[in-house]
Amino acid sequence: MEMQTHSLKPxxxxxxxxxxSFGFFGIQFGFALQNVNTSRIFATLGASADDLPLGWLAAPVTGLLVQPIIGYLSDNTWHPTWGRRRPFFFLGAILAAIALFLMPNSSAVWMAVAVLWMMDAAINVSMEPFRAFVGDKLDTSQQTAGFAMQTFFIGCGAVIASLLPMIFSDYLGVSNVPVNGAIPDTVRYSFYVGGAVFLAAVSWTVFTATELPPPDMDRFQAQRKHARSFGVALREIVGGFGQMPKTMVQLAFVQFFSWIALFAMWIYTGTAIADNVYGTTDAQSAAYQEAGNYVGVMFAIYSGVSALAAFLLPVLARATSRKFCHALSLTIGGLSLASMFFIHDKAMLTLPMIGVGIAWASILTMPYAILAGALPASRMGYYMGLFNFFITIPQIVSGLLLGFFTKHLFGGHTVNTLVLGGACMVLAAVLTMFVTDKAEK
Structure with a gap:
């Protein structure tokens, strides 16, 4: 499929x-709270390290189901006041805020998993159209800058959200200890703040940004009427797999191994640091909960680095190429993640997070910038949603296999699983060099 010709946009x-882009501050606030604290919540409620990846499956499965559907629906939506993507931003924000209030009040693992399904589905409803939003509004010459701005807000939101449990504990005197197996107050209050910030930040974008109407409204209305048929919608959603542009297929392999690495990091950094640095695997101990807070610091560091790198990577990409920039960033991130195997001093844990932050900034920017130039404008939302398959599928694979590897190959030492994740990220770097970037051609 060839890219359609785009008229010059303002x-x-x-x-x-x-x-x-400001709405992404709230969206990543929610994702960061989820990434930093979900394993901690599951473990505090009684889940074993082997079971953690299965509990996390809720996140990628909801993304797999939700994003292509929301992308297809938003492509075929237009309201003179609300526009095309903004109704989905707002609806998702309301549902996500409710889920963020519910999550830390879970009293059993099954309940936390159920709320995680709801929370991740809601976040995906808001997030997916944001990627298409850049393609809708920005000319090709500004698209890398648009995705970089999103990455900046992702980094800023993640820094603050990741640090919240430690801020409540160390500076506001809130209890960080689970009482009778309940979630610590530091985590509960962090999620309450997250719900409010998510709704406020997304609402800012909803009410301050505008959208361009379809260039040919009569044709759009005819297509939208045609798309309302369930059979047509299902056929177009499923049929898009066979029509993916070549660049999208190539990026799919890069994304697959990148996100196996990220999922391993999000699931296992807490238990790895508790075991490798704090010397405990007891989720009810004060040392384990302290490790959980410090993981928030580590994740804040990589998120902060990504916020800064978001504006430096486009400069490097212009000087070299977007492919080289992404491959270099992934290599740095993969080696940094694997290096945590050798670290037993808490103070040294900041160093690998710098490298991971560079990779994270590139993962959130370069693949989308490369992809946007290869997609037809009329199906931007759908294909951006479909592209999410290559984020969610590796997470599902990770959820099914990482627990087995950790238990039977790594002797229960989850730091070894982080090394595996680092190797996957380096492999993604190699595969990046085989991607066709149409815009650079």
Whole structure:
């Protein structure tokens, strides 16, 4: 499938880019709370290290189901006041805020898993159209900057959200100890703040950004009427797999191994640090909960680095190429993640997070910038949603296999699983060099 010709779109100012991207601050606030604390919540409620990946399956499965559908629906939506993507931003934000309030009040593992399904589905409803939003509004010359601005807000939101449990514990005197198996107050209050921030930040974008109407409204209305048929919708959603542009197929392999690495890191950093640095595997101990807080610091570091790198990587990409920039970033991140095997001093844990932050910034920017130039404008939302399959499928594979590897190959030492994740990220770097970037051609 060849890219359709795009008419030149108005060049947006810095503050217009800011407004249209600010919602990602709230979205990543929710994701960061989930990434830092989900394994801790599951373990506190009684889940074993072997079971953690299975509990996490809720996140990728909901993304797998939700994102292509939301992308297809938003492609075929237009309202003179709400636009195309913003109704989905707002609906997802309301549902995500409710889930964030519910999550830390779970009293059993099954309940936490159920809320995780709801929370991740809601976050995906808000997040998926944001990627297409950049393709809708920005000319090709500004798309890398648009995704970089999103990455900046992702980093900023993740820094604050990741540090919240430690802030409540160390500076506000809130209890960090689970009482009678319940979630610590530090985690509960962090999720309450997260729910409010998520709704407020996404609402900012909803009410300050505008959207371009379809260039041919009569044709769009005819297509939308056609798309309302369930059979047509299902056929187009499923049929898009066979029509993916070549660049998208190549990036799929890069994404697959990148996200296996990230999923391993999110699931197992807490238990790995508790075991390798704090010397405990007892989820009810004070040392384990302290390790959980410090993982928030580590994740804040990589998120902060990504916020800064978001503006430096486009400069490197212009000087070299987007492929080289992404491959270099992934190599740095993979080696950094694997290096945690050798670290037994808490103070040294900041170093690998710097490398992971560089990789994270590139993962959130370069693949989408490369992809946007290869997609037809009329199906931008659908294909951005379909692209999410290559984020969720590796997470599902990880959820099914990482527990087995950890138990039977790594002797229960989850730091070894982080080494496996680092190796996968380096492999993704190699595969990046085989991607065709149409815009650079």
């Amino acid at each position: 060049r947006l100012s810095f503050w217009q880019l800011w407004n249209m």
